[in-house]
Amino acid sequence: MRFSALRAIARKEFIQIRRDKATLYMVAIFPLMMLVLYGFGIRYDVKSVPMTVLDQDGTPQSRQYVERFVHSPYFVVRRYVNNYRELQRDIDRGESRIGLVVSADFGERLSSRRTAEVQVIVDGADNNTATIAMSYVSQITQAYSSFVMVQQLEALLRQAQLTIPAIEAEPRVWFNPNLESVQFIVPGIIAIIMMIVGTVLTAVTIVKEKETGTIEQIVSSPIGRYELMLGKVLPYAALAYVDFLLIVGASYVLFGVRIKGSLLLLLLTAFIYLIGVLGLGILVSTSTQTQMSAMLTAIMASMLPSILLSGFIFPIRQMPRVLQAITIVVPARYFIEILRDIYLKGLGLEYFWKETLYILLFGCAMLILAARRFQKRLG
């Protein structure tokens, strides 16, 4: 390894990056955009489900019942309709996701202490929203039901000398007491952005030399292949690391996300993760010929698994066995776990030394594989 050669290549690459202002801006803005989109835009909870009401009864009881939906944050009553056809039209056209039909004898049955019926029509296309919305409907219905019951029961209970509820559950949320999703998202964004900058950009920049033919000029120079490989990668390592610091800073300034654990450990583990990320980028570049396929391959091999198979949003434990097995080789999975331990739980190395060891091994394996496949030659 000759450091003068390494420095020369790294310098050339730095100059190319510096000239390319557009890339620099994008590398800086991209993580901020992700942070803002995830932090402000996305809500996992289902709220304000649009609803159409067909109240065939129109008694004080039925209105009281419907009123409960109006005041619930989970539903927005879009329209009151007079017949079934109109309700059907609303659901068909997607204007409402839920249709509530209160039958004509609702009030009368309740007053005479019989079971009244309502029909709930659910747009099941989005199965997730549908399931959650249905459980909200049940909750509201049950609450109203027991309200009616308790009114009628009170005399009975007094007679039986019973008190109503027995057990109360008191939840205490640890690590993220306000259940803010930003807290939980920041570690994932760090891992993903480092992948995009580290792997995708690295792969594309190395393949670019092949594609534009400038590799010939380097081949004819006395620079060795390791110097070439490291020299090309170093500037992107710096970019990825700067991006990481940017996210840490911005999430604190914009969202007040604090690091509970050690900052030093955070900086260190991010550095270890970076090795594997860059190695993966080099590896992709050795197996593709054009920038177009390098980018697509890098996205498929790095970004998609980092977003979907890392536990970033979708918990690993809920996946089918086969996919759980695949997540074992996804480095983002371990890095996100480490970040959450440091960020949210404030834990020390004794809790995540295994994960740290794994990303270290992954990094070494990637670098060795990449170095063996990386050749300084034409074609």
Add this chain to the structure above:
Amino acid sequence: MRRILQVVRKEFIQIRRDKGLVRMVLIAPLMQLVIYGYVVATDIRALPMAVLDQSDSAESRRLVDRFVFSGYFTLEGHVGSLKEAERHLNSGRSMIVLVIPEDFARDVRRGVKTQVQLLVDGTNSNTATIAMGYAGGIVAAANQEKLEEGIHRKGLRMIEAGIREEPRVWFNPSLRAINYMIPGIICVLLMEMMVPLTAFSLVRERERGTVEQLMVTPLRAEEVLIGKTIPYIAIGLIDAILILTAGTLWFGVPLPHNLGALLVCTSLFIVVALSLGILVATVVTTQQQAALSAQFALVPNILLSGFMFPIQSMPEAMQWFTTILPMRYFLVIVRSIMMKGLGLTELWDQILPLVGLGAVIFTISWLRFRRVFG
């Protein structure tokens, strides 16, 4: 016309030569189908739970059984102290710890109010909220049973008044997640492939300097544009059909009746995505920049179009922002055609904004294209 065909042929030869690209065009849709189909389309169940049972009585064991038999929680083990409970939560072995106090059994027998504590790992705010909802439901059911038991013991009859609800699920009666995912995957994949591919294929000519050679040929700007994009329209349609076929054969998702309408709208969306790609190509000068800026176009479309997260739950400002995302409309169109069996006439209120947005994007990119490549 002949000149356009020649450009198409040149582009096809270039695509065919790029083995890595051909591989990706075929593998990418299937990989996404499997990952999205199995990962995103899952319910939250079997959450790991630990119990700190200080009461150690028949009553407390019955409550624990209720948690386990609900299917929402799996018992990771009993812990002896709060310290141990903390270790469980820290290491992530359990995500919820149920703490039952010493005098639980006594209070229950007496019919006095008693409290159990739930320690919840809030790291994943989403799962934590759902877990707390499940736990609340289980405790409520236990209380209800206790009340009925008490009334019966006193020799009284429970009043049956109340409301029975009869749910009817339309369009996806079995509430299968994959039925909902497949239309979404078609949209995401088209967006993910079409925008970068067009952008790359155009920028490549610029970066290599071959664009000058194109300029000196008798080809007109529109002929270059049409010729260069036709192969990618074909790739997009092939990928869409690939997903539909795999979804039907592998996941058993029913084929839509209105296949024609689906194809028409898909082609329309591909043209919109291509225009976006052309726009990217006219703004950037290197393929590396194209790779990054394509991500800028992609990420908001994927996150905010309603593909993974419902639009109506977003803050007002974001909801307004989503109206300029072409994918938002296409997503509704594909889902309606595939799941509700709607046709073109019923979907005009979605198709119109899509066409409008497409026209705006296309015009801007065409004007810029003529300046840069003409």
